[in-house]
Amino acid sequence: MSGTGASTGGGGREGSGRDETARLARLRAGEDEAFEELVRAHSGRMLAVARRFLASEEDARDAVQDAFLSAFRSLDGFQGGSLLSTWLHRIVVNAALMKLRTRRRKPEQSIEELLPGFLEDGHMERPAVEWEKGADVLAEREEVRTRVRASIEQLPESYRTVLLLRDIEELDTEETARLMGISSNAVKTRLHRARQALRGLIEPHVRRSAP
């Protein structure tokens, strides 16, 4: 993935509620220009979301295309209770998950070395090290943002997916379990390991230097 998270790049924000209603009416009327505007306005953000879930650029683009086609078919059912962007966001997440399900799963790399090690008596092998700053401050640094995105991508797929659904998409455990076809307990265990592994990947780049 080429680091195109939602926080990068230029471009505009979504229009007002009145703009949304007008756009929706044009879409429902089948206006070609309205569809093109919609795709141009939202495809970048949707591609960024799909890339988080899918390591292959081709799969990410396919997911965005599938999502738009699904959205076009469901336009009449869109109630307008949420923003178009929120609706499209949900659809592209589902399209990306569908893509993950239909692909043959590759053997995953172990994350054990990223988890804390313990001595026989249960103490940590190495004491945890404080970070130089809090998350809010670190997130303002481009090199940290790039590193965090790359670290999320680096997680094996089953861990990355659960972390994205729970911590980024903020779905609850049961919904995540349903979408991934695993038990709630498996979601909890995997999420904990995914967060620990992500922490292990980020730490060397943000740890407080020795005085």
Added chain:
Amino acid sequence: MTCREFVDFLVEYLEGTLPEPRRETFEGHMHECPSCVTYLDTYRETVRLGKAVCADPEGPVPEDVPDPLVRAILAARRGSDAD
């Protein structure tokens, strides 16, 4: 409580679902083990950092939208309309 157990119970503690008296034991371990306190803090910061970096659905649009993708979507729509 050992550090290993502390890490095992960390999620339940953060979610407020760790039952007494285990919660008390968990917090007791925090008083005697600065490393586990740091681990808990940085674990929590990891989650916050991930959210801060990724979660901005209303943020600016990335600039690198491939034009062929846009054209493919629009062509596919026209194709599906024609079906």
